[in-house]
Amino acid sequence: MSATAAPPAADPDLSGLPAIIEAHAHLEGALLPILHAIQAEYGFVPQGAHDPVARAMNITKAELHGVISFYHDFRNAPAGRHVVKICRSEACQAMGGTAMSEKVLSLLGLDWHGTTPDGKITVEPVYCLGLCATAPAAMVDGQVKGRVSAEALVAEVTS
């Protein structure tokens, strides 16, 4: 699995962290729900959250790092204000998805996982959104898009 490319970001105010951990700690297999909740709150998993989470889960910081870095979803720095996820899978390739995604990247001057210098847009690959009969597919800030064109996608996040 590829590690997140960006260097870790500085910590935000983590005063709400104990409550987040507390709200999920009783669950069986609580770690992923906790990490999701932290990312939902801060936009990424701050370095400063590692110690308290590891302690609450009774695992080492190395184990925690192993878990965070295993999953594509967890970030160690905030994403751009708009996150564009473009499907790279076969069904989208069958409908010109490869050319479409290359065009989006070139229009924005980005590579996969890149964020524009103004911090506005991040583009990430995704391997299937389950929109395979309405390909090529993408997701913008959690909203699904079918039969997308590069121009429409870029216009939506740059306007």
Next chain:
Amino acid sequence: MKIYVPRDAAAKALGADAVAAAIADAAAARGLSVDIIRNGSRGMLWLEPLVEVDTGEGRVAYGSVRPEDAAALLSDDLESLGSVMDIPFFAKQNRLTFARCGVIDPVSVDDYMAHGGLVGLRRALGMSSEEIVEEVTASGLRGRGGAGFPTGIKWNTVRQAEASQKYIVCNADEGDSGTFADRMIMEGDPFCLIEGMAIAGLGVGATKGYVYLRSEYPDAIAVMETAVAAARDAHILGDNILGSSHSFDMEIRVGAGAYVCGEETSLLNSLEGKRGVVRAKPPLPALEGFLARPTVVNNVISLATVPVIFEKGAAHYASFGLGRSKGTMPIQIAGNVKHGGLFETAFGMPLGTLVEEVAGGTATGRPVKAVQVGGPLGAYFAPAKFDTPFAYEEFDGQGGLIGHAGVVVFDDEADMLGLARFAMEFCAIESCGKCTPCRIGAVRGVETLDRIGEGDASAIPLLVDLCETMKDGSLCALGGFTPFPVMSALEQFPDEFSGVREAAE
């Protein structure tokens, strides 16, 4: 007047939310009282957003509806498709698992019960655990996630295991390209999955269930969360379900973007809060699964098919199908296809009939070059193999697999070497890293395919050898099945692997 506008993600991706809002506005402007129901999809995704209007004389369908059509829709000036039932794509199906999907309001327990919901669970509550498992075994139901293992045998292993706590884990990590049946049923008939899991709990003696749902499906997550809460309110979940002495409750857990977590042991590790690495088997998850306790791990469609088996009886379900592939399969037709969507049919329909007749060929109008069946780990089938009946053993006999029954169609512009390279690249990105053939083999596979692309024919035997190693030596299907698309492309399209070509990227 009732108006049905799907909330299915594929419909939303084509503007269903804007259509629903436009209809509400247009109705308000005329002072019309309309009840807008956000149903699931009927599965004819090329017609989405497919809107149905019920004025009391049956539902009339319109598609694809745009927001600017709202006024015409209300004044009956829009050209209709007639009844959904009469559209050939729909009329040819045998809908058992998906009988309610697109028909009902997905989050209404009353609607669910008015269309046969909970009949199966009530019947199961009157049976012993042994009888429940026997019913599933008699139905011939096999794992719909791809492996095709008999569900009844798996349940019986868990039933007979001794433990203070057992679990039902639903694998909703539907990551295969070309598949969306799990997503559609969770968004269109979530109580069906909940009922199936409750019956599974009764059958094996489990009181707790989890749905491991991929984060790429935010719409499905939202519907399932709502449905679980509604099911608790209606005493379908919780203590003393439906007034019985049995208890069963469940939670929705969200994945974190790892394809390999669709493999059951990797999923269990992830559910426990660990890295999603594959576990060696044995021990089987049925005996040592979630938190080392006996666990049923079943795919969404397997579990969502259980209610209809108990509602209509195992014999009814088993009367559909071909050979050892009993019942029906929700086949997902996708990619470069004219009529894409979900087509539930008895096992046995030839692949070519699905591609040419049901799906109507390619969207681009060009000839079909190949179809990939079963996701990124499934083989490519050239038209020469289109007489293969859609069933487990029959596909296996052709060097392929039906997997989760996704059919992705490519036209004659498809780059088979590029697709073979993508299969290896995908495996390299998504490998959990535990076993060497997958972790290293996939990287070497990309390099070897690049050599072939540069015209180095001596790399072909190396690729074949590498594929053999990955197939025989990998711990799970990710490394073990990646050779299927690669080898099937090489064998059926050797010309594309021989000349000097530009590298795929």
